[in-house]
Amino acid sequence: MIKAILIFNNHGKPRLSKFYEHYTEDTEQQIIRETFHLVSKRDENVCNFLEGGMLIGGSDNKLIYRHYATLYFVFCVDSSESELGILDLIQVFVETLDKCFENVCELDLIFHVDKVHNILAEMVMGGMVLETNMNEIITQVDAQNKMEKSEAGIAGAPARAVSAVKNMNLPEMPKNINIGDISIKVPNLPSFK
């Protein structure tokens, strides 16, 4: 079972925190801090597995993490999950985010936390892995977003316009227009005085 999924940046600020077991709010923040502390100490070329910190269950639980540019993606799991499998799952998650947000960066995660939650909800449910097929996940997320937009009414018009333009298939403008060799005779215009 996955106990928690945390995303935080290189300074420890949480970008996403999802707990699948109940902890009080204070404990949750402490767990985030403790996890950041443990994970940030790691070198670049060491393995991606760590024993869990004391707050989240000690040595029964493992922290499996991946570091992408400025973000750490940390999954805290217990012994019933395959460690290498979770490592692959993190990769699939990040690739899905990439597809949904088009070249995802940290700012996307900051400003669209709810969307990230929705994507995550399609992958992991109740601490268990639900779906790992990227296309399936994206299809469902798109369908849900469409449902939301259709309810938005007039207020959603600008958003719909934007997405309409995005989906529009403009024919390719040819880059080089070659009309062939045309010699144009320029008439001799008298100079006006």
Place this chain on the structure above:
Amino acid sequence: MSPSVCLQEMIRVIRGARTQGEERGVIQRECAAIRAQFRQADNGGRSHNLAKLLYVHMLGYPAHFGQMECVRLIASSKYSEKRIGYLGAMMLLDEKQDASLLITNSIKNDLSHSSQHVQSLALCTLACMGSAEMCRDLAPEIERLLKASNSYIKKKAALCAVHIVRKIPELGEMFTPSAHSLLSEKNHGVLHGAVILITELCERNPDNLKQFRKSVPELVQIMKNLVTSGYSPEHNVAGISDPFLQVRILRLLRILGRNNDAASDAMNDLLAQVATNTDSSKTAGSAVLYETVLTIMDIRSESGLRVLAVNILGRFLLNNDRNIRYISMTSLQKIVQTDHTAVQRHRGTIVDCLKDQDASVKRRALELSLALVSAANIRSMMKELLLFLSTCPPELRSHAASGIFNAAERYAPSQRWHIDTILHVLVTAGGDVRDETVPNLIQLITAASELHCYTVHKLYRALISDIVQQSLVQVACWCIGEYGDLLLKGECEEITPMQVTEDDVLDALETVLQSHMSTPTSRGFALTAIMKLSTRITNNVDRIRSVVSIYGSCIDVELQQRAVEYNALFKKYDHMRAAVLERMPVIDRNSSGQTNGDPSVEPMKEFNQPKPVQGVLIQEPANQVCDLLDLLGDSNPPLLVTNDHTSTAPNSTNSTSSNVQDNLLDLLGGLEPTPAPSVTVFEKGGLSLKLQCDQQTETSTTVTFTASNSTQSDITGFNLQAAVPKSVQLQMKAPSGDLIPAQGCGTVTQTVLLSYTNKANLKMRVRLSYSSQGTACQDMVQIDSFPSPAWS
């Protein structure tokens, strides 16, 4: 900032705050605005507000006032509002909040909604935070959805069922038939969920194993399709077809095949196929191979297959990728108990991993190395382990030290080697060893009588070079005190001779006494050692006397007491000094810790009260008491288990029974009812409870409860629980029984020890539970005054 501004704008403002204080101010203003908005009846920006609240919650600020809003949003008809409402429910609500019950009805309605997305929201929320009551109510719905035609809903329902089974294991039976049928699905998501459900059902209830073993052929077929199918673009991860599903199925096969020959046979071919055909160059392939290896080792597979599995693990060990090495060591750890020889072949590689830079890999290598130590390789392994100890990261030191000690104890080829090893550990990592190392080492040294000379020389040398490691200092002082004469004689075959004068020895011990680095325990050791030397040396007895008398006015009470007593030994009891300070006899090994193990468990169970939820027994103080009494030569250590009970809430105590076995405690336990006045504190329906106080002192009282029964039928299951105010401590002894015979033919008595500082506060609330004439009853009585015994 307008309250209906969207989430992004608020995030931008928060990020713009330059200091923590500014951020707090911004968030507080926002929260106040959101709270005001929530109170308004109906407004369009509700979902925005809740989204903002959830963001604030993630940053760590309190957001509980949003709980009711979540409930309201979930009940709305708009999808966008439902979505954010459910997200809020998952983040803010949990089983302990009352608001979570309010959403049960909404979830129920949404589970039958026409849109699959709404259904999925409800399923997701139930799986994340569903409490036991919610699960019980909604389980039939989930079961219905398991048979739905939509595979999207089916897979979510399967995982929701897993959550329900985890919360309420009895409901597992409801899902067993559906789980079977789900295995014939084509959709990988549903298969995945079904396998997880079956795994959970089998783990919870072993009876399900028999039923699901029938599915083994089906599972094997699914695996075969996955492994032999060609490239399938949708499920492909790095060339392996749906490795997640493969890993899950392998794990389930492991559970089904354990201890069962028939199932194991059915899987053998498949496992061999997977093991040989999977490409392990990428993580995905390695994950599948790793799971296969674990399954092979766990079921009753043929030996050829097992050899193959261990070889695969060995190959993993040599892999460059650290992740793979970590994983292989984890799996070797699991099989080292059963297939010891196979793992021994890889000992060299494992020991090399001790020198890896990665702390996680080092930890695994340490544990595995400790497991691989055997009589044959003890010397070489110990060399490596000691080298590791000197360079290992601090968090692993104590684990390594205790592991080394255990290994040395089990396989030491000679006593001298053993002592050398322990000394080496103390010198390197003395600060991280456990406290019982010092007495253990001392006991070891006394047992090795021919090595006393060698030992004391080594210890002396260690002492004069460095007195930082306290455990080393303590052992050294003790030895020098005991065997100082051997040290001064100077001759020892096994070690280069060194001339040590009496002054040198006394200097060394005095340095320990006076140094700021010495703990009080070490100084105690040093003082006693100096005293012992007074009978073993000839010239400097006066020096010793002066040292001892100086410490007679030391601030540390322990040292002062020792010094004063030793002083007295010099002055008044000089004739006894030699006898008192002579060599200690060899200490017996069966002390501390070992006798408090299993023998204490069985008798404890008999005396435990009928309710299974009783009593946390604390063993720690008992250990210390036993050690003390052992030194006095008691062969039968008492099993004194006390549980300090202080409680203000009268309904919340558990009472424990303490086991009375030793003569020492019999004095307190077997009190006959003395002719002290007894007061009837409770009388109802024929059951009466009398109270009698004995042995009352200023700070403690012994109270005896006597329960008698004047009805026509027996009272069974009689149980007394007591609660006292915080300033009083309560210790309940075992009752004489739990059956009170009818018509006053017999009684049940129970003794209770109370200790307190102020007698005025002494009150007790007693709860009686019993069964009379088939009905279970519970009564409570408050006792405010205790009668004083006749003779106090």
